[in-house]
Amino acid sequence: MFNIWYFLLRGLQISAPIAYGALGGVYSETGGVVNIAIEGMMLSGTFFYVWGAKTTGNWFIGLLAAILGSVLLALIHGVVTITFKVDHVVSGTAINILAAGLTRFLCMQAFGMETQSPVNPYVPPTVFGINVLAFFFIPLALFTIWLFKRTRFGLRLRSCGQNPWAADSLGVNVYMYKYIGVILSGVFAGLAAATLYPNQWIDAMTAGRGYIALAAMIFGNYNALNAALASMLFGYAETLTYFQEQIPLLSNISPILIKTFPYVLALIVLAGFIGKTKAPKADGVVFEKGED
Amino acid sequence: MIDEKKQKVNSRERWYRLLEGISPVLGFLFAMVVMMIVVWFIGESPSNALGAIISFSFSQAGIAYIISQSVPIIISGAANAVAFQGGLFNIGVEGQYLFGALCAGVAGAYLNLPTPIHILVVVLAGMAGGMLWALIPILLKVYKGVHEVIGTIMMNQIASAVVLYLVNGPFNGVRGQALSYNLRTPYLKPTAVFPSLHKIVNSITGIFGFKFPNYVAVDFSWVIAIVVVIGLWFLIFKSSLGLRIRWVGQNPSASVYAGVDIKKTLFTTMMISGAIAGLVGLQEVAYISKFFTPNITKGLGFTGLAVALLARNNPIGVVFAGLLFSFLTRAGYGLQMYTKVPNSLINAISGIMILSVVVFDQILRRYVRTLRRKEVGQNV
Numbered sequence: 001m002f003n004i005w006y007f008l009l010r011g012l013q014i015s016a017p018i019a020y021g022a023l024g025g026v027y028s029e030t031g032g033v034v035n036i037a038i039e040g041m042m043l044s045g046t047f048f049y050v051w052g053a054k055t056t057g058n059w060f061i062g063l064l065a066a067i068l069g070s071v072l073l074a075l076i077h078g079v080v081t082i083t084f085k086v087d088h089v090v091s092g093t094a095i096n097i098l099a100a101g102l103t104r105f106l107c108m109q110a111f112g113m114e115t116q117s118p119v120n121p122y123v124p125p126t127v128f129g130i131n132v133l134a135f136f137f138i139p140l141a142l143f144t145i146w147l148f149k150r151t152r153f154g155l156r157l158r159s160c161g162q163n164p165w166a167a168d169s170l171g172v173n174v175y176m177y178k179y180i181g182v183i184l185s186g187v188f189a190g191l192a193a194a195t196l197y198p199n200q201w202i203d204a205m206t207a208g209r210g211y212i213a214l215a216a217m218i219f220g221n222y223n224a225l226n227a228a229l230a231s232m233l234f235g236y237a238e239t240l241t242y243f244q245e246q247i248p249l250l251s252n253i254s255p256i257l258i259k260t261f262p263y264v265l266a267l268i269v270l271a272g273f274i275g276k277t278k279a280p281k282a283d284g285v286v287f288e289k290g291e292d
Numbered sequence: 293m294i295d296e297k298k299q300k301v302n303s304r305e306r307w308y309r310l311l312e313g314i315s316p317v318l319g320f321l322f323a324m325v326v327m328m329i330v331v332w333f334i335g336e337s338p339s340n341a342l343g344a345i346i347s348f349s350f351s352q353a354g355i356a357y358i359i360s361q362s363v364p365i366i367i368s369g370a371a372n373a374v375a376f377q378g379g380l381f382n383i384g385v386e387g388q389y390l391f392g393a394l395c396a397g398v399a400g401a402y403l404n405l406p407t408p409i410h411i412l413v414v415v416l417a418g419m420a421g422g423m424l425w426a427l428i429p430i431l432l433k434v435y436k437g438v439h440e441v442i443g444t445i446m447m448n449q450i451a452s453a454v455v456l457y458l459v460n461g462p463f464n465g466v467r468g469q470a471l472s473y474n475l476r477t478p479y480l481k482p483t484a485v486f487p488s489l490h491k492i493v494n495s496i497t498g499i500f501g502f503k504f505p506n507y508v509a510v511d512f513s514w515v516i517a518i519v520v521v522i523g524l525w526f527l528i529f530k531s532s533l534g535l536r537i538r539w540v541g542q543n544p545s546a547s548v549y550a551g552v553d554i555k556k557t558l559f560t561t562m563m564i565s566g567a568i569a570g571l572v573g574l575q576e577v578a579y580i581s582k583f584f585t586p587n588i589t590k591g592l593g594f595t596g597l598a599v600a601l602l603a604r605n606n607p608i609g610v611v612f613a614g615l616l617f618s619f620l621t622r623a624g625y626g627l628q629m630y631t632k633v634p635n636s637l638i639n640a641i642s643g644i645m646i647l648s649v650v651v652f653d654q655i656l657r658r659y660v661r662t663l664r665r666k667e668v669g670q671n672v
Contacts, residue, residue, distance in 0.1 A: 076647070080651060084651045084654050084655065086647075086654055087650070089381050090601070091650070093381070093441070094643050097594050097597075097646065098643025101640030108636065114635075114636060208445060208446075211442060215442055254461070256457040256460060260449065260454065263446040263449045264446075267428065267443065270432060271432055271436050
């Protein structure tokens with residue numbers, strides 16, 4: 001029997017990591033740093049969550065560890081792209097490769113197994129049967145909009161992504177704001193990690209969700225709320241595949257093939273809408289003080 | 293007097309060039325130092341680790357393996373390098389070689405053709421599969437401005453599911469024995485299997501007292517790798533298409549004024565990259581296992597990415613960087629077997645290596661630029 005209430009909650013839970021990833025992307029790219037590394041940061045966060053929670057027996061410390069684990073990689077991304085001015089996509093990809101190896105290595109060191117951790121019972125509390133963290137992404141998206149539109153910090157961060165040279169000439173510390181944007185994207189990646197299956201770490205468990213999050217961010221036109229809503233589109237698309245057998249139209253499709261649905265949807269959505277979206281003007285541009 | 297000055301400028305220029313070109317070496321060394329620190333940190337002696345790497349890698353069998361297994365890595369590096377040359381970031385090599393390998397396996401198993409033609413068809417099928425998988429991302433890029441990284445990543449995710457579906461369904465060679473780990477296509481027809489080159493290669497290397505053991509793959513895919521590398525070198529540096537590819541890669545806005553059709557060039561670049569990517573899995577499919585399985589070696593696309601960056605996208609450099617990464621893979625297994633260092637450390641280290649190469653590259657370029665500026669200042 002198809003339970004719509006259960007479906008909606010389950011979908012919210014599945015959308016949340018994507019939405020947090022997308023919000024992280026919004027912070028980073030608003031400051032002008034392209035962040036392909038969200039995927040790797042999330043993967044790192046998932047390991048550190050399980051490790052932190054399991055060693056201390058406390059889910060909140062797990063959450064903090066997840067955030068730290070993601071921010072660590074975010075910092076590397078920041079140093080490489082902002083201080084050393086390397087191409088953002090090259091750096092992001094390298095960090096994703098690094099994260100894939102690093103998590104396996106750390107898992108081996110911490111738990112003696114390379115491709116998965118033991119089960120971790122210390123998960124965030126559940127409300128209505130789903131991870132409590134899943135309820136916060138819409139409020140956080142609204143907060144982000146307020147932050148960007150109504151505060152000095154938000155205006156400055158946006159100016160660094162739109163025209164860092166102008167911002168610089170007005171005395172804004174462009175490097176610092178870019179760093180803050182990237183680090184905040186790490187914080188959100190940590191939240192994403194703690195919302196995605198926190199009960200066990202499995203090799204490559206993020207399975208491209210970081211990239212789906214980027215697609216959601218682009219589809220949401222770099223606006224926090226729209227990005228969160230777009231994430232729900234992808235999240236519910238994935239949820240549909242779990243309820244496949246109960247839905248008459250979908251039950252005939254091969255269960256292997258239907259796993260591609262969110263990715264195919266992402267491609268279709270990007271193909272259909274991207275012409276109408278607008279990235280921050282200096283997104284991905286290497287900024288160097290004193291040159292233009 | 294003037295000659296003296298010229299000589300001075302020349303030697304200085306040579307020094308600058310050396311500085312600009314040395315970043316891969318520095319990046320490699322840096323990554324190795326990081327690795328040794330990590331090894332020491334987890335309580336294994338670096339000399340032990342080094343000893344394990346050397347004894348495992350530099351035996352006759354070790355060297356033979358390193359050379360043989362560099363073949364797919366070199367091909368993948370070439371696929372990534374041509375994309376980079378054209379300003380494209382083809383993370384999709386991973387999915388492209390997976391699908392290409394399936395196409396090659398299917399062409400080898402289901403078609404009935406005489407030997408040389410069948411092998412050629414298998415190779416072409418691989419290339420076609422790779423191109424097909426590169427097609428959607430590049431169309432999205434050219435017509436819709438979707439960054440190729442997003443497009444190709446989605447295609448990677450789709451590839452693994454589609455391949456699993458096809459080998460589970462229409463191309464299942466083990467129907468009835470539904471164990472996912474031995475899921476595969478039917479065996480290739482004998483006419484499609486790559487010929488072994490052991491005799492020829494050993495008769496040459498035998499002069500130097502080196503023989504490739506029978507269990508190491510010495511096969512037609514070596515020829516493919518050599519053709520790809522040399523062909524790509526001519527294409528990029530000696531053809532007008534290569535010139536256009538490099539223009540678009542280095543300065544798209546200027547190349548418009550030079551009359552280059554950017555969209556067309558991007559499309560061609562990606563198709564070449566995809567076609568080469570489709571060849572990556574052929575050694576495994578058409579020689580080693582003689583069937584396609586969804587459990588085929590993964591991650592070669594990402595290794596190729598690191599290889600291309602390390603080689604600065606030069607096809608000849610790709611050969612050396614490919615050998616280096618083949619050595620690193622081997623070293624990883626050596627570590628795993630003889631020390632407590634897990635193999636995955638090598639993966640993490642390749643990420644660090646990419647980062648350090650590009651960072652050193654930036655630092656040295658900037659340093660040389662300031663030196664040049666100073667020099668100009670002095671001459672005036």
